[in-house]
Amino acid sequence: MVDPQDILKFWLDDVGPDGWYNATPELDAQIRRKFGDAWEGACEGRYSLWLTYPTGALAYIILTDQFPRNMFRDTAGAFSTDRIALAAAKSAINKDWDMRIDEPARQFFYLPLMHSENLCDQDRCVRLMCERMPEYGRSNLLHARAHRAVIRQFGRFPTRNAALARTDTALEAEYVARGGYGNTVRALQNETAAA
Template identity: 65%
Template sequence: MQTPKAVLDFWLTTVGEAGWYKVDPELDAQIATKFQTTWEAALAGGLTDWCVTPRGTLAYLFLTDQFPRNMFREDARAFATDQIAVMAAKKAVERSWDLRIPEPERQFFYLPMMHAESLPDQERCMRLISERMPEHGASNLLHARAHRRVIRQFGRFPYRNDALGRDTTAREAKYLSDGGYGSTVRAIQAEGAALGGQ
């Protein structure tokens, strides 16, 4: 079992911002080796005592929202602790604990809502990034818009269907074959460029 400090030190210092969104099988394996047992404790309903301080909550969100996405790519377990991460993030935001964490790591209080298959959570994520990340929010806002657009279009993320054992509709299959999430990001970027050129 790892401590909140171990989680924070690993993600913020050992990995660092440059590695947060890289697809790196070696890093994924390292996270699984170090943190899977601790993640399983959270999945079983434990470790809620981490969520009594801003930094403890941040560690809990790394563990429940970020780490499973590395440990379990293309596996339903990648999303197994999403709901508890969303609940912890919302409680922290209600207490303004996110504002006690500097940018750019503040984004991790909002990412559980970006990952939610819920339009109200997507809208809330957009507002929070817009209002509470003045220095480092631009890239996050692009991806928040893209996630929200996918949820508006399909009500869920089609690229999770295989991992979750869900049937893919014909409309979703076309979306995936046309580039999926990447195509959504590019479309939003193109729209922004067109607006900038007017």
Template identity: 60%
Template sequence: MVGPDEILKFWLDECTPEHWFKMDADFDDTVRQRFGRALQGASEGQYALWLTYPNGALAYTILTDQMSRNMFRDSCQAFATDRAALAAAKSAIAKGWDLRVDPPARVFFYLPLEHSENLTDQDRAVRLISERMGDATFLLHARAHREVIRRFGRFPHRNASLGRKTTGAEQAFLDLGGYGEILRELQEAAAAA
């Protein structure tokens, strides 16, 4: 049985930020093979004890928010544990546990907010990353996620995976580069300011 320490050692010590945020089929396979059963256990409610202390909550959040995206990339299962991750992150933040974790690992308590299709969660992610991270790159991405939700109320790139109909405005956005275009716009606005 996989424990929280194994998840944290793998994700924070063996991996780099490049692994965390880059699409890589081989890395996705590694995550699936090593932690697939743990994600299944979390989705069945087997790891409630992890949510009773900071490192356990961090491991749970990484497993249910980040690793799920690696294991099930481009499928609806990638988002199946998002509610559990969001609840765990909000609880940990309310207890101040995010401040017990050094950056950049701290961001994993904020990413479930950033992955939420709720503007209030998005605003909170931007605020927390701005106030508690001090990292311009993470803040840029948080602002980009928020802008997508502000414009569309959801992430259009998830539509196909979730069986949602894409609107004309969403398709135009995707055709123009989607998220990457939002990043470019925000970078240009910051440079002009």
């Protein structure tokens, strides 16, 4: 049976910052193999005790927000536990447990907000990145602002439409065809450079 420390050691130490946003089929397969059963356990409510202390909550959020994006890449499964990850993140943040975790690991409390298709969550994510990630927040802030820009424009992430069997609007199809999220990031970078 997996415990929170297994998840934290693997994600924070073994994979680390260099691997967090560097998707590879090998890492995806490794996460499926090592943590697929634990993810199913979280879906069944087996790890609610983890939500009673900061490091347990962090491990739970990584298990339900980060790992599905690897295990089920480009499918609906990638987003299937977003709701429970978001609830866990909001609860932990409201207790200031995020502030008991050092950067850069602290960001994982905020990423469920960044992954939410709700503008209020997006605004809160940007605010938290500004206020609570002083050392590592610059890059994270750029991506938080980019996610918020997409939700402001479309009310959802068009890049998820195929996986979630949602029909693209004409504007969404055009957005994706013109470079989608990457273009949003570049536009914000150019805007910041010009300011």
